[in-house]
Amino acid sequence: xxxxxxxxxxxxxxxxxxxxxxxxxxxxxxxxxxxxxxxxxxxxxxxxxxxxxxxxxxxxxxxxxxxxxxxxxxxxxxxxxxxxxxxxxxxxxxxxxxxxxxxxxxxxxxxxxxxxxxxxxxxxxxxxxxxxxxxxxxxxxxxxxxxxxxxxxxxxxxxxxxxxxxxxxxxxxxxxxxxxxxxxxxxxxxxxxxxxxxxxxxxxxxxxxxxxxxxxxxxxxxxxxxxxxxxxxxxxxxxxxxxxxxxxxxxxxxxxxxxxxxxxxxxxxxxxxxxxxxxxxxxxxxxxxxxxxxxxxxxxxxxxxxxxxxxxxxxxxxxxxxxxxxxxxxxxxxxxxxxxxxxxxxxxxxxxxxxxxxxxxxxxxxxxxxxxxxxxxxxxxxxxxxxxxxxxxxxxxxxxx
Amino acid sequence: xxxxxxxxxxxxxxxxxxxxxxxxxxxxxxxxxxxxxxxxxxxxxxxxxxxxxxxxxxxxxxxxxxxxxxxxxxxxxxxxxxxxxxxxxxxxxxxxxxxxxxxxxxxxxxxxxxxxxxxxxxxxxxxxxxxxxxxxxxxxxxxxxxxxxxxxxxxxxxxxxxxxxxxxxxxxxxxxxxxxxxxxxxxxxxxxxxxxxxxxxxxxxxxxxxxxxxxxxxxxxxxxxxxxxxxxxxxxxxxxxxxxxxxxxxxxxxxxxxxxxxxxxxxxxxxxxxxxxxxxxxxxxxxxxxx
Numbered sequence: 012x013x014x015x016x017x018x019x020x021x022x023x024x025x026x027x028x029x030x031x032x033x034x035x036x037x038x039x040x041x042x043x044x045x046x047x048x049x050x051x052x053x054x055x056x057x058x059x060x061x062x063x064x065x066x067x068x069x070x071x072x073x074x075x076x077x078x079x080x081x082x083x084x085x086x087x088x089x090x091x092x093x094x095x096x097x098x099x100x101x102x103x104x105x106x107x108x109x110x111x112x113x114x115x116x117x118x119x120x121x122x123x124x125x126x127x128x129x130x131x132x133x134x135x136x137x138x139x140x141x142x143x144x145x146x147x148x149x150x151x152x153x154x155x156x157x158x159x160x161x162x163x164x165x166x167x168x169x170x171x172x173x174x175x176x177x178x179x180x181x182x183x184x185x186x187x188x189x190x191x192x193x194x195x196x197x198x199x200x201x202x203x204x205x206x207x208x209x210x211x212x213x214x215x216x217x218x219x220x221x222x223x224x225x226x227x228x229x230x231x232x233x234x235x236x237x238x239x240x241x242x243x244x245x246x247x248x249x250x251x252x253x254x255x256x257x258x259x260x261x262x263x264x265x266x267x268x269x270x271x272x273x274x275x276x277x278x279x280x281x282x283x284x285x286x287x288x289x290x291x292x293x294x295x296x297x298x299x300x301x302x303x304x305x306x307x308x309x310x311x312x313x314x315x316x317x318x319x320x321x322x323x324x325x326x327x328x329x330x331x332x333x334x335x336x337x338x339x340x341x342x343x344x345x346x347x348x349x350x351x352x353x354x355x356x357x358x359x360x361x362x363x364x365x366x367x368x369x370x371x372x373x374x375x376x377x378x379x380x381x382x383x384x385x386x387x388x389x390x391x392x393x394x395x396x397x398x399x400x401x402x403x404x405x406x407x408x409x410x411x412x
Numbered sequence: 413x414x415x416x417x418x419x420x421x422x423x424x425x426x427x428x429x430x431x432x433x434x435x436x437x438x439x440x441x442x443x444x445x446x447x448x449x450x451x452x453x454x455x456x457x458x459x460x461x462x463x464x465x466x467x468x469x470x471x472x473x474x475x476x477x478x479x480x481x482x483x484x485x486x487x488x489x490x491x492x493x494x495x496x497x498x499x500x501x502x503x504x505x506x507x508x509x510x511x512x513x514x515x516x517x518x519x520x521x522x523x524x525x526x527x528x529x530x531x532x533x534x535x536x537x538x539x540x541x542x543x544x545x546x547x548x549x550x551x552x553x554x555x556x557x558x559x560x561x562x563x564x565x566x567x568x569x570x571x572x573x574x575x576x577x578x579x580x581x582x583x584x585x586x587x588x589x590x591x592x593x594x595x596x597x598x599x600x601x602x603x604x605x606x607x608x609x610x611x612x613x614x615x616x617x618x619x620x621x622x623x624x625x626x627x628x629x630x631x632x633x634x635x636x637x638x639x640x641x642x643x644x645x646x647x648x649x650x651x652x653x654x655x656x657x658x659x660x661x662x663x664x665x666x667x668x669x670x671x672x673x674x675x676x677x678x679x680x681x682x683x684x685x686x687x688x689x690x691x692x693x694x695x696x697x698x699x700x701x702x703x
Binding site for chain 1: 513516519521522523541542545546548549550554556560561562563564565569572573574576577578582619620622623
């Protein structure tokens with residue numbers, strides 16, 4: 012019985028293929044968007060979390076500027092004095108402090124000039140930081156012999172892809188104006204900010220930039236078992252004594268996670284609103300189509316009533332029809348959404364961001380929920396037109412031409 | 413002011429109050445009055461049917477008006493008649509006389525503005541929509557001039573549709589057999605647009621019979637067909653009336669149809685101007701000329 016009703020409704024949808032498809036498209040767009048985001052959101056979260064984990068759970072980062080905008084520090088002119096940061100090493104619970112300085116400069120190799128990010132840090136803590144907490148190791152070569160030696164290490168991509176030719180160990184590169192020997196390169200980390208970088212001692216970088224002993228930020232490694240929050244408060248206290256950088260942030264892993272979560276939540280909220288709006292637009296489309304359908308099929312409604320259809324039968328037929336439009340839109344949207352997420356995942360992987368898309372991120376429950384929602388959106392949009400159809404007086408409907 | 417209770421005759425349901433040429437028949441010790449000679453004749457021939465039976469359908473002072481823009485148009489201005497089970501009834505009259513509206517009233521496709529429509533002993537004029545739909549589904553089969561098949565369904569699906577609405581299981585086997593009987597077995601899965609007018613009307617007939625209705629209502633069933641095809645359709649209808657005892661009510665202009673009828677209701681300007689029974693040829697001719 013229900014099957015036969017479905018069949019009747021389906022034929023109603025199929026009767027006007029072009030219009031039905033256009034209406035379905037309205038839903039498809041919204042759902043595709045929603046499913047893409049749904050599928051990628053856990054991937055994005057995971058990617059961000061794993062990046063954070065690379066910084067290490069026992070690492071506190073100190074940088075100028077407000078905590079809400081860690082990237083502003085890269086643009087800020089304010090820099091800490093080296094000695095103001097090095098006092099942090101005296102805090103109980105701090106294992107070591109790795110200062111860092113960054114600058115974008117031209118790098119020349121075999122006559123080819125490219126722009127690259129130069130990362131300067133005291134080499135000993137840098138080596139510990141990179142190798143112990145961030146998963147770096149030298150794929151080939153060795154660390155520079157000292158902070159005052161003109162030697163550099165390249166990130167994996169900087170060595171392999173920055174220039175047309177792969178940079179060979181022992182070759183000379185020119186950074187800004189000085190010659191350096193490339194003595195080694197790292198494994199691939201999967202982060203552009205780390206793989207595309209030229210690493211050198213902070214002294215060498217300061218020589219290039221002509222800066223006094225300053226640092227833009229510091230990675231403070233916390234001793235195992237120490238209370239990170241407590242240490243962070245002490246760091247804060249120590250920094251409050253210096254006067255060079257008035258506004259600075261002390262970022263603990265928990266704070267970072269929270270910060271990222273907040274940003275992701277806002278992004279997700281905005282996206283949910285967009286999805287919601289696009290579903291409403293789709294629903295209005297369905298309603299419009301159903302009204303047109305009812306008008307166009309007035310005579311057939313009269314015929315159906317003449318052969319015994321009740322108001323409820325007609326109502327059900329049109330509701331099923333609009334529900335079906337919603338459901339088909341939902342199904343196609345789900346398929347396209349997963350497909351887009353998959354493609355974005357591939358694209359991201361090529362850009363160096365792994366694990367954005369995962370089949371495991373697709374929850375059957377979510378998919379079923381999306382399909383139910385689209386079916387219900389279809390149903391709800393069909394209610395008014397279907398009621399209008401159901402209430403028609405058969406004789407009046409039959410007269411309609 | 414004292415109003416006398418109106419009286420109606422026992423066959424046609426016509427008002428006899430104040431009739432001048434009243435004719436009476438005594439049957440089993442009771443007196444039956446008639447004003448209309450045809451109704452009188454009909455009673456005389458078979459009084460038992462009319463005394464012991466009840467009319468299948470009875471219309472009493474049925475009025476219907478429409479609003480055309482702001483103008484109120486009265487289409488039916490007080491219609492009375494009886495239809496007896498198994499009869500072949502023809503509604504005849506000029507265009508716009510109200511005969512199709514009357515048929516719609518009979519088939520519960522429309523509601524009267526006032527008046528009563530009895531189906532058996534039940535007044536169905538103001539039933540709820542759902543009860544009307546159930547009654548239509550169980551009792552009436554409709555055949556239209558324009559065939560009115562659903563264009564996006566196949567012939568077979570058109571025929572099974574009433575069963576779906578009646579909540580019955582469609583048995584393809586028996587439906588197939590019926591298609592075979594009307595010689596359209598090979599066209600069963602075709603869409604109406606690919607069928608000829610005659611074929612469409614035969615499919616429409618099958619559809620009308622899907623739920624085995626007691627009453628067949630046909631609005632100009634041959635109006636769009638050539639005479640040969642029209643005759644085939646009529647033969648089918650007659651057979652259903654004579655052999656299967658289905659009450660057949662046809663709205664038509666066609667003289668040949670009227671000649672076969674048990675009862676002719678002649679409508680003009682929204683009133684029944686004559687209610688003829690036991691028709692003979694001369695009556696029919698007169699009637700048709702009149703119409």
